[in-house]
Amino acid sequence: MIDYEQIAKSAAIFKGLSLDEKNDLLKDGKIRYLNKKEFLFRHGDPLLNFYIVCFGSIQLFRNNADGGEKTSNILTARDIICGEKIHQPCGRHQFNAVAVGDAVVIEFPKIWLKESAKKYSEFALNLVAEISNQASMAELEAEHQAAMSATQLVACFLQKLCLIHDFDPRGFELPYSKKLIASRLGMELETFSRTLPKLKECRIDVLGSHVAISGSGAIEENVCSHCSIEEDCHIHESFKKKF
Amino acid sequence: MIDYEQIAKSAAIFKGLSLDEKNDLLKDGKIRYLNKKEFLFRHGDPLLNFYIVCFGSIQLFRNNADGGEKTSNILTARDIICGEKIHQPCGRHQFNAVAVGDAVVIEFPKIWLKESAKKYSEFALNLVAEISNQASMAELEAEHQAAMSATQLVACFLQKLCLIHDFDPRGFELPYSKKLIASRLGMELETFSRTLPKLKECRIDVLGSHVAISGSGAIEENVCSHCSIEEDCHIHESFKKKF
DNA sequence: CGACACTTTGAAGACGATCAACGCCGGTGG
DNA sequence: CCACCGGCGTTGATCGTCTTCAAAGTGTCG
Numbered sequence: 311m312i313d314y315e316q317i318a319k320s321a322a323i324f325k326g327l328s329l330d331e332k333n334d335l336l337k338d339g340k341i342r343y344l345n346k347k348e349f350l351f352r353h354g355d356p357l358l359n360f361y362i363v364c365f366g367s368i369q370l371f372r373n374n375a376d377g378g379e380k381t382s383n384i385l386t387a388r389d390i391i392c393g394e395k396i397h398q399p400c401g402r403h404q405f406n407a408v409a410v411g412d413a414v415v416i417e418f419p420k421i422w423l424k425e426s427a428k429k430y431s432e433f434a435l436n437l438v439a440e441i442s443n444q445a446s447m448a449e450l451e452a453e454h455q456a457a458m459s460a461t462q463l464v465a466c467f468l469q470k471l472c473l474i475h476d477f478d479p480r481g482f483e484l485p486y487s488k489k490l491i492a493s494r495l496g497m498e499l500e501t502f503s504r505t506l507p508k509l510k511e512c513r514i515d516v517l518g519s520h521v522a523i524s525g526s527g528a529i530e531e532n533v534c535s536h537c538s539i540e541e542d543c544h545i546h547e548s549f550k551k552k553f
Numbered sequence: 554m555i556d557y558e559q560i561a562k563s564a565a566i567f568k569g570l571s572l573d574e575k576n577d578l579l580k581d582g583k584i585r586y587l588n589k590k591e592f593l594f595r596h597g598d599p600l601l602n603f604y605i606v607c608f609g610s611i612q613l614f615r616n617n618a619d620g621g622e623k624t625s626n627i628l629t630a631r632d633i634i635c636g637e638k639i640h641q642p643c644g645r646h647q648f649n650a651v652a653v654g655d656a657v658v659i660e661f662p663k664i665w666l667k668e669s670a671k672k673y674s675e676f677a678l679n680l681v682a683e684i685s686n687q688a689s690m691a692e693l694e695a696e697h698q699a700a701m702s703a704t705q706l707v708a709c710f711l712q713k714l715c716l717i718h719d720f721d722p723r724g725f726e727l728p729y730s731k732k733l734i735a736s737r738l739g740m741e742l743e744t745f746s747r748t749l750p751k752l753k754e755c756r757i758d759v760l761g762s763h764v765a766i767s768g769s770g771a772i773e774e775n776v777c778s779h780c781s782i783e784e785d786c787h788i789h790e791s792f793k794k795k796f
Numbered sequence: 797c798g799a800c801a802c803t804t805t806g807a808a809g810a811c812g813a814t815c816a817a818c819g820c821c822g823g824t825g826g
Numbered sequence: 827c828c829a830c831c832g833g834c835g836t837t838g839a840t841c842g843t844c845t846t847c848a849a850a851g852t853g854t855c856g
Contacts, residue, residue, distance in 0.1 A: 372696070374700060375700070380696065380699070380700075382692060382696075393685075394684075394685035394688050394689065395685070396678075396681055396682075396685065397678065397681060397682035397685060397686075404689075424678070427674075427677070427678070427681070428674055431670075431671055431674075431677075434670070434674075434677050434681070435639075435640060435667070435670070437681065438639055438640060438670070438677070438680065438681055438684065439639075439640035441637075441681065441684050441685050441688060442636075442637035442638070442639065442640060442684050442688075443640075444688055445637050445684060445685075445687055445688035445691060446637065446647075448688060448691045448692050448695065449625060449691050451695070452691060452694065452695035452698065453615070453623060453625070455695065455698070455699065456623065456698065456739050457617060457618070457623070459811075459812095460811080460812070487833095487834075487835095488834080488835065489833090489834070489835085496699050497812075497813090498812075498813060498814080499834085499835070499836095500812090500813080500814085500835090500836080500837085501811090501812055501813075502835095503835065503836055503837080504812095504836085504837080506836095518835095702843075702844095703843080703844070730801095730802070730803095731802075731803070732801090732802070732803085740844075740845090741844075741845060741846080742802085742803075742804095743803090743804080743805085743844090743845075743846085744843090744844060744845075746803065746804055746805080747804085747805085747844095749804095761803095
């Protein structure tokens with residue numbers, strides 16, 4: 311039996327709090343087990359709760375005007391959902407949240423967020439940090455979307471994937487369907503599919519759902535994620551040149 | 554002589570605070586007068602301050618790899634700059650900030666933000682609200698960028714412009730150069746220029762820098778900004794159909 | 797007057813979306 | 827066990843949109 315609360319406690323939002331404080335905060339949470347493809351909430355549902363992901367992956371997406379769906383993010387353990395909604399007294403969800411595979415989240419009533427922020431100023435600052443990080447990431451990603459080609463985006467995504475999930479670059483399996491990844495990257499499945507052969511030029515081989523990234527050192531250098539923090543290179547020059 | 558502090562006091566970030574509290578907070582601020590095209594800070598500069606815009610417009614932008622520049626936002630009176638950086642103990646600016654025309658801002662040392670948030674919990678919540686709004690806006694905009702054509706984006710922008718600056722829709726002058734607007738919308742100047750004639754189809758006439766939006770009622774309905782808050786329509790259907 | 801930034805317009809090209817056909821696989825039901 | 831179906835993924839062909847390059851017109855300011 312996995313201790314889901316234990317995982318939640320290591321979320322960035324509780325950083326710097328004592329164990330007692332964490333326990334105090336978590337006592338208001340309710341563990342929810344989601345089956346594959348089960349919705350956590352839908353676009354238009356009343357906005358009542360705040361969530362911390364403990365296990366599995368949660369896809370956040372919106373329905374396009376033309377039937378398709380655009381995935382804005384795929385969240386995993388220790389990520390938070392709806393933290394940025396703290397100030398909205400009421401309202402409705404702006405997007406859908408669905409479990410990709412089986413998943414577990416802890417659910418808190420929305421007031422909990424505001425009360426916790428008032429009770430522990432450390433928590434409030436953590437929340438601000440999380441939200442602002444989220445904002446920076448969104449902005450950075452928008453920029454990348456605009457500035458990089460589909461091929462670059464895919465290469466970047468695969469490298470980030472490898473880092474985040476701590477996969478072995480020399481060979482790993484895609485954790486999500488290609489359809490989902492394409493949607494996450496804001497492109498059509500066909501476009502995504504067509505980029506894969508091109509990736510060989512930068513030593514990324516994809517066969518089916520198996521990925522191998524050669525030139526080990528290249529990963530840390532090229533991946534875009536680190537750019538957002540301190541570095542000058544928000545789009546890695548040498549990486550861009552390859553396409 | 555304009556009372557710039559007075560303008561700053563009406564910023565959303567001070568909402569709900571008493572006059573005494575506002576004065577207490579503002580006493581640490583330093584008024585800075587910027588000439589046209591003067592930089593407030595540059596990409597790479599050490600991240601030291603927080604700013605509130607009191608007068609004029611501040612362009613936030615980044616240099617593309619290929620020499621061009623992408624404007625991420627154009628801020629006006631009562632907007633804040635670098636609020637989302639509160640949690641970064643140190644670091645460098647990720648973008649440039651330059652005065653479009655003459656402008657005035659109030660500058661606060663970065664610690665001021667954190668201390669103020671600790672001193673007045675109301676201020677902390679306002680800050681969270683501002684940042685999360687910013688994040689929502691960025692996300693919404695990214696979605697629009699991806700889903701709408703250049704023509705739609707321009708039409709949307711002009712209508713928002715009209716609302717925000719409280720212009721008379723029947724006739725007003727563009728407050729920024731077309732180059733800046735194009736950059737703000739993430740498109741080339743040529744593309745922007747070419748969309749203008751097309752706008753006549755939806756009753757927006759642009760001649761030089763003069764804009765006239767006919768069909769008065771249409772503005773409130775079509776403009777995209779309101780979508781982000783409560784509405785179901787994140788991309789206005791009837792509006793989209795027109796192009 | 798000349799330099800320069802801004803804007804418009806034309807023509808060519810690149811890129812991704814769309815439509816369509818097909819292969820693959822897992823599940824369902826006869 | 828097999829036939830059928832639906833979801834997924836690949837590949838080809840075509841199309842529309844935006845970018846890019848180029849040239850020329852407009853405006854302002856020294």
